[in-house]
Amino acid sequence: MTATMTEGAVPPAQAAHRLIRRKRLLALAAPVLVLAYLAYAAFAFDLAGVAGRARLDNASVLLQDFWSYKTHVTRPNRGAGAGGIEVAIEGSRNMTYAAGDAPGWIAPAPGGATVDLPGGKVVTFLPDRRLQVEVPDYGTLKIVTTDGGIVLDAPQGPLPDWISASDTRVGLTPDRGSRIAVTKSKTEVFRRSPGWELFFFTLDSEWHPLSWGERLAALTQPGAAASMWHDFWTNKVWHHGDVAWAMGETVLMAFLGTIGAALVSLPLSFLSARNFSLGFVSRFATRRGYDFLRGVDALIWTVILSRALGPGPLTGALAIMLTDIGSFGKLFSEALENIDRRQVEGLRATGANGLLRARWGVIPQVAPVIVSQVLYLLESNTRSATVIGAIVGGGIGLLLTQSIVTQQDWEDVTYYIVLIVLVVMLMDSISGRIRRRMIRGD
Amino acid sequence: MTDTSIHPAPVLTAAITARYLAAVRGRRIRSAVLLALFCLLFGWSWLVANDRNAGGFLAQLPGFFDYPAELLSETAANLARLPAIMASKIPALIETINIAAVSTLVGGAAGALLALLATRALAPWPALVGVLRRILDVTRAIPDVVIALVLIFVLGGGPVPAMIAIAFHTTGSLGKLFSEVAENADLRPVEGLASVGAGWTQRMLLAVMPQVAPNWLSYALLRFEINIRASAILGFVGAGGIGYELRNAIAWGPGRYTEAAGVFLLLFLTIVAVDQLSGMVRDRLIRGNAA
Incomplete structure (x- = not known):
């Protein structure tokens, strides 16, 4: 026995050494190859160029806008509204404070107003297009707008780099949270405040001026809750109602696509499972069909379907459904091939026909696999539906791309991201709970 | 002791069978109702999706294969x-x-x-x-x-x-x-x-x-x-x-x-x-x- 084994072969010790040497080489070669590939990719992606082109100022705008908002205090220097002071959040027309309602850090004064900025800085709008800025540790700046140009009167010495001045424009950036800009057409002061402005109630809502305590107390009055809900739901700045619908559309796409695909591919998978198939032809045809549906991919399906059906949740749902019929068909038929034949045989012995055998002999065996796959894809399709929505123009994906394209409503972007993450995590936990219950049985 | 556990058996089995059947029926009704609700929700969802789509499914169906057909013929x-x-x-x-x-x-x-x-x-x-x-x-x-x-x-x-x-x-x-x-x-x-x-x-x-x-x-x-x-x-x-x-x-x-x-x-x-x-x-x- 041993003679036949070692005959003409290397001694075991040598073979073992050779094996170890090969493994050691592999252990060294794999990381080297990966590193070489990453180095190639760094060149292919032009990493150095990206570092040069990166707009870090964009990043800082974005990060600030995520959690804070600007209030604009504006005085037009010419035209119809010259001399009047307007206070508006983000300079937006539908977020303009009514006279006398402005935040506490803006105090009206004869012919102008006084604006307190963080760090003890005070900006005073004076009559005759004059502006005075007092900065502690620096001094007082006076800016006068005349028809000839803008004149800056600064303390002695060279101008610090937070001041930029020319004949037509003076800009001051005394700190991160505030900015002052004077042009011939208008004088503006910006001040950042933390939070998402007017998230619950807009300025025209009767509930806006109240504190949360007062709002809670008001809830006891009849009709107050409905009115609050109405003002919140139709909020003209955040559009909560529309956002909820969009989020609903996205979940709808995922739900219809996943469940629809499961319902279609369950009967189909019987045709493609080796132990149920009607023959080689049906098996081959259905299997290649799944490969085709999966290979074409959601992206191409989305493009083709949106040509035919136009943008919207139905297009997204059908695109998800077509791709997932491919994945489910494959998974389900594999599950069917792995079942225990004995239960089916037992049913056959009692005289049950094919449908009954499938219902009582097969489905109970594959149900846990099917349900857990469907639930898993349901969760991951909620994410896909966001992406598909961005392409076809439906659901939260559309809102997201729209607000990113405008490049200024970053607080909306944050809102949508938070919403998507919450919904996906909710789907995750619901599907996990159902899966655990199904597998444990009840 | 042994007497009681053997003799009333027929009565007991009948009661158990009845209870079992009732439980099974209850369960069947419950799952039928759930299934019906689910089907309703599923069908209604398709209608909502169809409604909110730019083009309705039935309206657009005749032109459904126009794009793939044009694509294929030109290719x-x-x-x-x-x-x-x-x-x-x-x-x-x-x-x-x-x-x-x-x-x-x-x-x-x-x-x-x-x-x-x-x-x-x-x-x-x-x-x-x-x-x-x-x-x-x-x-x-x-x-x-x-x-x-x-x-x-x-x-x-x-x-x-x-x-x-x-x-x-x-x-x-x-x-x-x-x-x-x-x-x-x-x-x-x-x-x-x-x-x-x-x-x-x-x-x-x-x-x-x-x-x-x-x-x-x-x-x-x-x-x-x-x-x-x-x-x-x-x-x-x-x-x-x-x-x-x-x-x-x-x-x-x-x-x-x-x-x-x-x-x-x-x-x-x-x-x-x-x-x-x-x-x-x-x-x-x-x-x-x-x-």
Whole structure:
């Protein structure tokens, strides 16, 4: 026995050494190859160029806008509204404070107003297009707008780099949270405040001026809750109602696509499972069909379907459904091939026909696999539906791309991201709970 | 004692049978009602989706195959040009594959590290396990298109935003799967190494890695397949690669359908090829080295 084994072969010790040497080489070669590939990719992606082109100022705008908002205090220097002071959040027309309602850090004064900025800085709008800025540790700046140009009167010495001045424009950036800009057409002061402005109630809502305590107390009055809900739901700045619908559309796409695909591919998978198939032809045809549906991919399906059906949740749902019929068909038929034949045989012995055998002999065996796959894809399709929505123009994906394209409503972007993450995590936990219950049985 | 337990049996079985049947009936009614509710919800959802779509399904059905038909007929007329068009899109395809490969490698490495740190039995800082798991959940929940679009604003268009976005998502999903595999690893080699004074890194590399490597690699390959699709889609929203070519091709519309068909075909062939290849490799990894 041993003679036949070692005959003409290397001694075991040598073979073992050779094996170890090969493994050691592999252990060294794999990381080297990966590193070489990453180095190639760094060149292919032009990493150095990206570092040069990166707009870090964009990043800082974005990060600030995520959690804070600007209030604009504006005085037009010419035209119809010259001399009047307007206070508006983000300079937006539908977020303009009514006279006398402005935040506490803006105090009206004869012919102008006084604006307190963080760090003890005070900006005073004076009559005759004059502006005075007092900065502690620096001094007082006076800016006068005349028809000839803008004149800056600064303390002695060279101008610090937070001041930029020319004949037509003076800009001051005394700190991160505030900015002052004077042009011939208008004088503006910006001040950042933390939070998402007017998230619950807009300025025209009767509930806006109240504190949360007062709002809670008001809830006891009849009709107050409905009115609050109405003002919140139709909020003209955040559009909560529309956002909820969009989020609903996205979940709808995922739900219809996943469940629809499961319902279609369950009967189909019987045709493609080796132990149920009607023959080689049906098996081959259905299997290649799944490969085709999966290979074409959601992206191409989305493009083709949106040509035919136009943008919207139905297009997204059908695109998800077509791709997932491919994945489910494959998974389900594999599950069917792995079942225990004995239960089916037992049913056959009692005289049950094919449908009954499938219902009582097969489905109970594959149900846990099917349900857990469907639930898993349901969760991951909620994410896909966001992406598909961005392409076809439906659901939260559309809102997201729209607000990113405008490049200024970053607080909306944050809102949508938070919403998507919450919904996906909710789907995750619901599907996990159902899966655990199904597998444990009840 | 024995008397009572044997003689009233017929009465008892009848009662039990009745109760059993009642329970079964109740259960059947409950599941029938649930099923009916579910069917109603499902049907109603289709109606809502149809309603909110730009074009209704039935209204648009006659023209459903117009676009594919035009695409195919124009391509058939220009069949000779198709190979050249496909060849001209190869660089874009390579970019898409590179995005997927790099993000799988980077995300896989980050996911592996986080998975080991978030596996209760292996974690060097058990107090952090819960926090790390929540972090993995969040990275998994953020759709990659969101990160890609935000990064395109900061970094400009191109493959890097897409790569980072996909890598981020890959970290979360592979991290979860990896940690599920690592949870089932045999702890005896780890304890053996610990008893001879090996550090955490050594224990992970020499005791855990050899056990989990086949499953981890298999999951990473599966992820690579998914990432190729994702990177094609992100190209469509502006991150370069074959998706970008696809968007341009379909934006041109009639007259350039051959271009679109070429990109479709190339993407289709790539996805099928990668699926088949990785399926074969995964089979080998899981079933051992038998080819």
